[in-house]
Amino acid sequence: MNQKQLQYFVTVYQTQNIKTAADTLYVSRQGVSKVIRLLEEELGQPLFIRSIRGVIPTDYATTLLPHAKSLLEEYDAIRSLRTLAAKSQSVVTIYALDHVLAYLGASLIEDFHEAYPSIILSVVDTTDAHAIAALASQQCSFAITAGPLDETRFEGDPLFFSHYSVRMHRSHPLAKLPALTYDDLDGQTIISKGRAYDCFRHHIDKYFLAPGRKIHILAETADESIIRTLLLHNKAINIGYDYADPLYPHPDIVSRTLKEEISGQMIYLVSNPQVRKTKAACLFRDYLMEWMKKKAARG
Structure with missing residues (x-):
């Protein structure tokens, strides 16, 4: 089994048509059929059932597909390494x-x-x-x-070390406080990175849901332009790390430290x-x- 056989197999599987696969690979139809036949002989299993409309993958082919794709990705990675090595980088x-x-x-x-x-x-x-x-x-x-x-x-x-912080519009009621606690955030609407981040899940689960505090999640995103727009519209507050606060300054957005027993990471x-x-x-x-x-x- 080699890279060429795997590439032909994946292409035929995806197109489910020998002629379409041949056109995609810029080779003859007979060449594709021969490579697939030799691969089937090597594996000892049929990969496709031929029909008038094209080919139908067998269950074995469906099982083989992710492994073939993974090997092709590894071939690409090795080629990239070779290219970089040639440039001495x-x-x-x-x-x-x-x-x-x-x-x-x-x-x-x-x-x-x-x-x-x-x-x-x-x-x-x-x-x-x-x-x-x-x-x-x-x-x-x-x-x-x-x-x-x-x-x-x-x-x-x-x-x-980065402390937890809360950003908001300067007219937001919480902006009047010098620092905030989890109790201050009870009932607030937030826009934050979300559950894809361990820190967010940990805080929501441990410090809001478990103690019975309530929050309304407007949306979950790491897109700073969206977050800042919603803060400027005073539609939500943002919970995050203070290392990011100075990166996107705006005169109408203020930051307050979240002061708790565990104040950062x-x-x-x-x-x-x-x-x-x-x-x-x-x-x-x-x-x-x-x-x-x-x-x-x-x-």
Whole structure:
């Protein structure tokens, strides 16, 4: 079984027509039929039932399809690595909690590139759960996410601590208070990142639903333009991390700290100790940790 056979199989499965598959692959109809026949002989199973209208996948073919697609994705990944290697460049992929890179600033990218011009930082903004899942499946070199960490599976370097905060229109009644508690939020309408984020689920479940407090969720989104528009219309308040508050300032939007026993979370650079880090990944980690020390010293 080889890449060509898998590609032909997937294309025939998706089109359910030999001629259409041949046109898609820019090969002859006879060539497609021959490749599929040889693959069936190798597997010892029929993949398609021929009919006047086309072909019908067998149950075996349906079972094989996701595995074939996965292998083709791996082939593509290997080709990408070969291309990057030919250019003598290394990529460090980081799955980061939304807005963390913006908080760290463009200067981090500029400074790191000046120090290591052959290394490319590839940063994906995502949820904390997705970042950890990507790290576990080796889709990235690091995750930047909030704690607590599963220390039986991962190791983390603390980057900075972020308090919980609530943003709202300056005319909102809660804006009169210097700081807020969960009791203050009882009965409020909120717009926030939502249940795709561990922090949101934890707070809603533990501090609102379990104690019997009530909130109305207007919508769940990480789109800052939507959040800010709704805040300016005074339709909702936003619960999030204070590290993101200064990133999108507006004179009519104010922020108040959420003062509770657990007032925030540490943000970590997380790695998978079971996976050997590349030289580029090690250089980035060391550079980032030193850069964060200098950032803290600058205030």
